[in-house]
Amino acid sequence: MKGFLWENSARKKVSSCGLRVQCCLRCLPAAKPLPNLFLLHLLLFSISALFSTQRCRTMIKLFKVKEKQREQAENASGGPPVKKQSAGELRLHKDISELNLPTSCVIRFPNGKDDLMNFEVSIQPDDGYYMGGTFLFTFQVSPIYPHEAPKVKCKTKVYHPNIDLEGNVCLNILREDWKPVLNINTVIYGLYHLFTEPNYEDPLNHEAAAVLRENPKLFESNVRRAMAGGYVGQTFFTRCM
Structure with a gap:
């Protein structure tokens, strides 16, 4: 060319x-x-x-x-070695800073600001069967959070179809439906929802679930008796009102 x-x-x-x-x-x-x-x-x-x-x-x-x-x-310099934060701690710190909870839910850190991975949440439902009660939950967060759901226990003995007498909680987002995009705010709202809408179809306390399904009026009476402090069947419940 x-x-x-x-x-x-x-x-x-x-x-x-x-x-x-x-x-x-x-x-x-x-x-x-x-x-x-x-x-x-x-x-x-x-x-x-x-x-x-x-x-x-x-x-x-x-x-x-x-x-x-x-x-x-x-x-x-004489001070203690600086502890590096894990990825789970960094993510949890972000979650806590972005909490947007109703006034009926309160979060506390009994071990102080140096231990964010273990904290408590108290829930006071303002509607439903459990209105007027106060229920305490403990959270234990894994270092690999959010790839693993936090471990949650109910420290208040409660007559509830989805919470057994040992404090184990049946909440789907704490088990098979957990995803890393979920956060602490989501879990707390899920716990609150258990008190406003207890579910007898996926129970841990089968006796309470059967009563809720077959006789809601009796279930309501049992809940009030347990919250006031007393026996429901052979089980004694400490007052939580």
């Missing part, structure tokens, strides 16, 4: 630490020599490619050295 050089190609391969740079020059005007500035840029790029991998490795080593020096300086 007149005026163009179709096969004037310069291929240069530079290999270092598995890195390869290829430059192919095509369709350059035949009448003009290759610009010196372009050749200079090409040369500089090739040289920088030779050392890029080694430079990255050096930077990583420097970061590690600086981190170690920082830890040694903190330890030498």
Whole structure:
């Protein structure tokens, strides 16, 4: 083709630490020599490619050295070693900072601010069978949270189809329906919903579930008796009103 050089190609391969740079020059005007500035840029790029991998490795080593020096300086100051937060702690801190709970739900940290992974939530339903009662739950959060659901126990003995007498809670999002996109706010609302809408179809306390299904009036009477402090059948319940 007149005026163009179709096969004037310069291929240069530079290999270092598995890195390869290829430059192919095509369709350059035949009448003009290759610009010196372009050749200079090409040369500089090739040289920088030779050392890029080694430079990255050096930077990583420097970061590690600086981190170690920082830890040694903190330890030498006489204070306790700084504990690094796990991914679960960081996510939990975010969840807690974004809590949006009704006034009937209160969260507490009995071990202080240094132990966010273990906390308590008290729920005071303002509707339904359990209105007027106060129910305490403990949360134990795993270091791999949110990839594992928090472990929740009810510390208040309650006459409830979905909570057994040992405090185990039957809530689907704490079991098979848990997903990492869920959070502590979701769990607390789920617990609150158990008190406003108890479910006899998925029970832990089968006796309470049967009464709720067959005789809701008797179920309501049993709940009030248990919350006031007294016996329901052979089981004694401590007052929680």
